[in-house]
Amino acid sequence: MASFRSALIKREQIAEGTIAFSFAKPPGFQHKAGQSIDVTVLDSPETDAAGNIRPFSITSPPFADELTIATRMRDTAFKRFLKTAPLGTEVNIEGPSGSFTLHKNTAKPAVFLAGGIGITPFVSIARQAAQEKLPHQLYLFYANRRPEDAAFLKELAGLLSDNPCFHFIATMTDMKSSQRDWRGETGYINREMLLKHLSALQGPIYYVAGPPAMVTAMREMLTNAGVDEDDIRTEEFGGY
Numbered sequence: 001m002a003s004f005r006s007a008l009i010k011r012e013q014i015a016e017g018t019i020a021f022s023f024a025k026p027p028g029f030q031h032k033a034g035q036s037i038d039v040t041v042l043d044s045p046e047t048d049a050a051g052n053i054r055p056f057s058i059t060s061p062p063f064a065d066e067l068t069i070a071t072r073m074r075d076t077a078f079k080r081f082l083k084t085a086p087l088g089t090e091v092n093i094e095g096p097s098g099s100f101t102l103h104k105n106t107a108k109p110a111v112f113l114a115g116g117i118g119i120t121p122f123v124s125i126a127r128q129a130a131q132e133k134l135p136h137q138l139y140l141f142y143a144n145r146r147p148e149d150a151a152f153l154k155e156l157a158g159l160l161s162d163n164p165c166f167h168f169i170a171t172m173t174d175m176k177s178s179q180r181d182w183r184g185e186t187g188y189i190n191r192e193m194l195l196k197h198l199s200a201l202q203g204p205i206y207y208v209a210g211p212p213a214m215v216t217a218m219r220e221m222l223t224n225a226g227v228d229e230d231d232i233r234t235e236e237f238g239g240y
Contacts, residue, residue, distance in 0.1 A: 001038070001094045004029055008082075008089045009066060015151040018117065020059065020070040021082055023091065033061050033128035034102065034121040037095035039069065041081050048077040057120035057209075057235075058096065059152070061128035067093070070151055072117050100235045102129065102136065103205050109137040111198065113189055113218050115210025116144060118237045122209065123152050130163040138163075139197060139204070141189050142170045143214075146178035169197055189218065191225055201225045209235040 004026035014020045023039075031037075040053040056069035073079055102110060102125050112122045122140055129138060144150040156168050171185035171193065172178065185193060194201060206227065208218045215234050222232055 001097055002029075004093045005090055006067065006093050008085060008087055008091065010068075010087070011083070014070060015153075016148045018070060018072050018149075018151045019083065020068055020151075022060070022066045022068040023093065025065055025067050026093065029067070029093075029096075031058055031062055031096035032101045033124040034100045035096040035098045036100075036121070037067065037069070037093050037097070040092040040094070041078055041085075042090055042092060044077060044081045046077045046081070050076050050078060052078055052081075054078055057098075057100075057124070059120045059123045061124045061131060063128065063131050070117065070120050070123075098235075100207065100209070100233060101125070102134075105205075106135045109139060109198075109204040111194070111204040111206045112138065112140040112142075113206065113208045113210075114140065114142045115189075115214035116149070116237070117151065118208075118210030118214070118235070119150075119152055119156075120209075120237075121235065122207070123156065126156060126159055126163075126166060130159050130166065133163070135165060137165050137167070139167045140169065141193070141197075142168070143189050143210075144170070144172055145174040146172055147180045147182055148178060167197065169193070191221055201227055204231065206232045207234075208232065210237055212236045 006023040006026050009024050010022035012020045036055050036057045038055050059070050060068035100121050114122050159166050172182050208215050215236050
């Protein structure tokens with residue numbers, strides 16, 4: 001993988017416990033929507049057993065001027081450094097890597113199943129599809145405990161008016177713990193929810209991203225419904 005130096009240019013809380021970090025896009029860096037990078041913090045005053053390097057999906061689309069990642073904040077040396085480092089702080093970026101990218105066959109719909117911070121690659125794919133006016137039918141199912149936890153919720157809903165081929169179905173699994181109103185779906189993503197919005201389960205290409213248990217459950221649900229294994233692509237987000 002290619003290696004680049006970059007500087008932190010923006011930091012923004014985008015949900016409870018979730019922060020987006022934007023870096024200057026290095027000259028010559030090119031990626032496909034859905035790919036990832038490895039970020040290494042430099043000159044950190046502390047480290048821990050997890051080390052100073054982490055993989056992240058790129059949430060910004062290829063047409064954007066910056067490289068943005070988003071992460072659930074945990075109490076690690078790496079994340080404490082990113083949270084407090086002054087803007088302009090340099091990091092090392094390696095990549096891009098990964099093949100979790102939109103298929104080329106426009107006749108086959110794409111169904112994205114995202115749990116929590118697993119939304120990150122789909123933000124890039126959905127924004128790029130709207131920009132390029134791609135003809136793919138895109139269905140994004142996005143599960144969170146509460147609206148407070150759902151990163152990029154407004155941005156994704158806003159894409160509905162930009163792309164008539166984009167369909168966004170957000171669902172909350174623990175509204176009793178929420179302080180907000182919610183008029184969308186509730187409960188976990190399951191076969192019944194998919195069939196409310198899809199004409200059939202066989203046919204689309206499925207992309208699943210989220211915690212390992214969620215990815216395993218979605219794969220099992222799809223294969224039990226007769227979806228071909230070759231039509232299921234997954235990416236696990238462990239540890240956050």
